[in-house]
Amino acid sequence: MNTVTESKLKRAGSLAKNPRLSQWLSVHRDGTVSIFTGKVEIGQGILTALAQIAAEELGLAPERIRMVAADTALSPDEGVTSGSLSIQDSGAALRRACAHARALLLERAAARLNASIRDLRVEDGAVQAAGRSTSFWECASDALFDREVDETAAARPPRDYRVVGKPAPRLDLPDKIAGRPRYLQDMALPGMLFGRVVRPRYGFSKLVSLDDGKVKSMPGLVAIVREGSFVGVLAEREETAIAAQNALRKASDWDAAPPLPQDIHAWLKSHASDHRVISEKTNLEVKSRAASTLEASYTKPYLSHASIGPSCAIAHFQGEKLIVWSQSQGIFNLRRDLALALGMREDKVVVRHAEGAGCYGHNGADDVALDAALLARRAGGRPVQVQWMRDDEFAWAPCGPAMALTLRAALDPQGNVVDWQHELWSNGHSGRPGRSDSPALVAAWHLARPFERPAAINMPLPAGAADRNAIPLYDFPNQRIINYYVREMPVRTSALRSLGAYANVFAIESFMDELALAARVDPITFRLRHLKDLRARAVIEAVARLAKWEEWTPAEGRGHGIGFAKYKNLGAYCAVVAEVEVENEVRVKRHFIAVDVGLVVNPNGVVNQIEGGAIQSTSWTLKEQVKLDERGITSLGWEDYPILKFSEVPAVEVELIDRPELPAVGAGEAAQGPTAAAIANAVAHALGLRVRELPLTSERVIAAIERQ
């Protein structure tokens, strides 16, 4: 089953949870429209795409649309901005809400003009009939939208789209490129203090002693805040807060954290607390045709989010109320956990989203909000900004989980896969706030009465988490997929862009190439032979054309490879061909990518997300791993956690397959897995041998050559 059909009973997108029309928009007398969304801008351009959808359905110029930053006091609760779901959740809801709003406005305009709706001439909110005129701005009122969204109101058919489907420039970029204040980091509230937090060098250890004598007398220091093992400083000037943080780091003594396993992948395999067979297909007759079998094991290390800007938050107690400005992906969930950790009622806490540096998953954004709130509690009513330092972020933000995978398959004499087995071992991929009885916020675990650290969990299939994309889209007659969940967490883990899909697709698509080689069949032919899904076949065929796959000229040290997935088996189809040169070190020269996201809302936005995803995945695949010793994370700066540089970035060419008749799905994570697999397959093609451990560093390549 490859398509999701919308049930007539099911509300579109986020309307199920937020059914009132007034939750989504408000039309103003000045000719502008405020659009409320619970989804947040994290560098992916979502607000621009949602503005396009709203402008389209209202029939207005995009300039009239004002996207209101998500705010727990104002916005629909749309959960977390994650999983490449914003177009499906918020876009689908806004489409229906704005179509209904337009119908109501036209009804009222017709009544005012004493005309029938079909006689109205409507242009950008101005309405005319029989020589008289009115406008949406005159017809709108709060009462008009105080009702449930009627989803039967006719939405504009895609063939009539004028705004959706056309490239739209990002609404937030003019400020950001001019260097005007726009980020949370840039907010300067009157009387604001600067805060920093002092944490142990390693792990979740307890504070034994703190010698704060010298720091106390630093000029400009306002307070040293200590609650159990939570230690923070407040200062009038930012550099004073940093100096105090550094001094207290040296003047604090912590007990030792429990030692970490050194071979994390072996450890994962021996510490599964639960396992689940997530897919099983049996056809004994076909299985009996097995002529040869193959087995391979793959690994993925812990990855860091490594955003260029570390996490930041501002907290301000106003009487009994706490206002928090945060770059969190889930402001409602954050509000819940803040209230829990602070012992406050949820309705006394307001969380407002403010844009931050690029966000690729659950980083330190939520944690730093509690840091700021704990410090603000002692700031005498002054607002407090806390900015994590670079090493805070590398050490304390959750990592993308390490994973181990073992795949086995059997081929019949004709080279068809007759049996497929996939086992994966991983910690949970979601340790986000809002999902446990205990706050998922670092500072809460260090308080005098510490909250328990919740274990990261996995969301259920079909989207899945560790097992995201573990079920192959290929049509295999026999298959068995097992997800081994490891509850105990040597390193704090949570959601990183595409979750388990990155490792699962890397393993599946690497193994498909290993099987194709064993079957002596071209990798693309081999895939198509096992794939019925027409949209899947279309992206693979498109990328083969784009990359001129069949015209490849072999050359020493050069290789090309393909990787494919349908993200979550529910979302975007993406096929990547990578071209590499290998001479001890892997250099990725080019990526060709074909993508099908259904209806394309903002073509430039989709291409930007796919390009960016492919480049980030190239960086993960070639270079990245969190370094650990027995005490904890040791990669605390860019020197220990290198990422791809300008001179190392491959050319990327993207082809969009537009399907205006099909629902729009997200593009943000689609390229992560296929890119990794395409690179690994290209490296194997270039070398004639395979590296199965990520990242594909020169050490790994040289070791593989030497093993041979």
Next chain:
Amino acid sequence: MGERFQLTVNGTSTEVEASPDTSLLYALRNDLALKGTRFGCGSGQCGACFVLIDGHPTPACDTPLWSVAGKKIVTVEGLGPKGELHPLQRAFLDEQAAQCAFCTSGILVSAAALLERNHKPTESEVRAALDRNLCRCGSHNRMVRAVLRASGQAS
């Protein structure tokens, strides 16, 4: 605690009162309200805080105030003529050369220094000139195209 430092920022002479070891980054952001220069790593390794000091791209986070007295400092806000965007900034918008854009200020500063000394850089010269700047969203190729466009070379 504080000493007075005379700075020339974006062509204007200004005074900041702070301790001599205060980094230029915080003087710009918090004393002069020039927020375009970003904190990224605090150790000069990511390029998010690059400013031009006497024409050279320099990490403001690693530069103490005492060392820049009397020197010409240009931040992202001062790259273009007063109140206008620099041709690089216009090209970045034309190419939509960003995702989160947090690294952009520092990259614009590096690129402006490059175009100052090399009016028609090749693509690989642009990449080499930007190698000290990190970008995490993967907007590199768009930014390279934008720099080439700003130098009058159609992409």
